[in-house]
Amino acid sequence: MSRWLLLLLFMLPLTGVAIDIKDPLDNPEQQALYERLLKEVRCLVCQNQPIGDSNAPLASDLRREIRNLIEQGQDEQEIRGFLLARYGDFVLYRPRFTAATALLWFAPGLLLLAGFWALWRVVQRRASLPIPDEDEEQAELLAAEARRE
DSSP states (O other), rough: HHHHHHHHHHHGGGOOSSOOOOOOOOOHHHHHHHHHHHHHHHTTTTTSSBBBOOOOOHHHHHHHHHHHHHHHOOHHHHHHHHHHHHHOGBBBOOOOTTTHHHHHHHHHHHHHHHHHHHHHHHHHHHHOOOOOOOOHHHHHHHHHHHHOO
């Protein structure tokens, strides 16, 4: 038991190791752009993690590439264009609106509308059902009990 605790205590500091070991960019605007892109670009290996949180080698390469592009003076649109040309729409968490991604953008709204329509239909059907009288209900219960005996 104490070995496992010792191993856990040894490994705990390793979880906090910084992914980017380089110093921040000199220009605060460029640093803000860099940090924003790290949150908006998807790791192609992990797929559900931004490259800023991923330890995958490809994510590290993408971080380095984005940093180099920012240092070269490219703006956000140029960097996004580069990433889209190289990796496709999947690389961004918020892909462009194109014919290929239209269903992706409209699907949540369409599913919500379909859910409301289904709920409305259920309510309408239930509202149209007749309400049985209490006397009829009791007669049916007595008849059911008589059949059991």
